Amino acid sequence: MTHGYRPEIIQSAFVDFIGARLNPFWSLTVPKLRLMSRVALSEDLIALQFETNHAFKKQVFDLQQGWAGGQHINISVPIDGIHHQRRYSLVGLAKEQLLYEQTDNDNNAEKSPTVTIAIKPQGLVSDYLTKHAALGAIFNSGMPSGDFTLAQAAKQANLSTLNPTLNKQSSLLFIAGGSGITPMLGLIMQALQSGQNVTLLHYNRMPLLTTYWANLAKKYATFTYHLIHTEDPSTYLANSRYLSAQVLLSLELPLADTQIFACGSQTFLAELYRVVDEIELASDPLSINKTADTPSLRDNIMIERFGTALPDFISSNEIAEVEPKSISLRTRQRQFTTSTTLLLGAEQAGLKLPYGCRQGICQMCRCHKISGVVKNIQTGKMSTDGLESIQTCIHVAMTDVILDI
Incomplete structure (x- = not known):
């Protein structure tokens, strides 16, 4: 008897349905998460811990061995x-201890791997998760993804003539603004475990996770951190x-050989690009007179793609300077x-x-533009004047526009 395709006697979808x-x-x-607990990390940052179901454990922990930091x-x-679909940074690594102690109610913590995110209670979905969702609530989830990782940084470095390699001798600089610190937690732990030199620069309205960073610095001699409290000189x-x-x-880092990871608001990331443009990486590393x-x-x-800020992105101030344009919704006959x-x-x-x-990630706002020119606020790319598929959340009108909505 030949061994080949064997049809399922009972389809998995039917088993799931029952x-x-x-x-x-x-x-x-279907990977699913069950809300187990909420812990306030600061006045405006809440950690949510989820239990994972069989499908999640099988697909993520068993087959993929967890996820990468970032x-x-x-x-x-x-x-x-x-x-509503939302993407949130995963806090820490798959098999690392969480930022807070387990409570007595977390009876399944040892038996079931968990997932933790840390979010600000703002916006419809984040506000619901941090304030209104009942403990025990169940949510469908996707698979961990994203290229804000050490592996992607190594790939990017190999393509760069400025920094041709990323190894244990390379310096890693993590720059975060506010809640942009969340994807850094797993990245920094992973980098330290691999023996790399790590420096953290975190700007926030109040110090965050001070005990965690202090303990990490005691454990790893290669870790240096600076928590900038913007109200404390x-x-x-x-x-x-x-x-x-x-x-x-x-910071006295070899900047030319330093890989920089950054996460924060668009304004914060735009300022980072302007700052690095002032630094000359020529023979004198202390010079800030940039030449062409x-x-x-x-x-x-x-950069973390949640706060996508490419070198040519348009700031909110620049958007405000765009002259108002007429937008027509053809199907709805509205303007x-x-x-x-x-x-x-x-x-x-x-x-x-x-x-x-x-933020231009999930594609749920995508529609057809019938006519008119629009500009992508993340890349600065201008569209054509004809039929084109665009995302309404990241495009501004440069002429009068007709959308097929």
């Missing part, structure tokens, strides 16, 4: 009958409240005028358009 009616958390194929996960959150570097060229130079023929420190920067993104402009006009992450 099983979900007995226990909604059970599934052979990756994120997509969670489907039903609110008032509507499923005693924490400033180079007498500067904000990120500057002088601050980066004061010197290598660029931009080549060493990797409005806006100088901001198409999605935000529609909402300000009282019109509801499809959306998901609002």
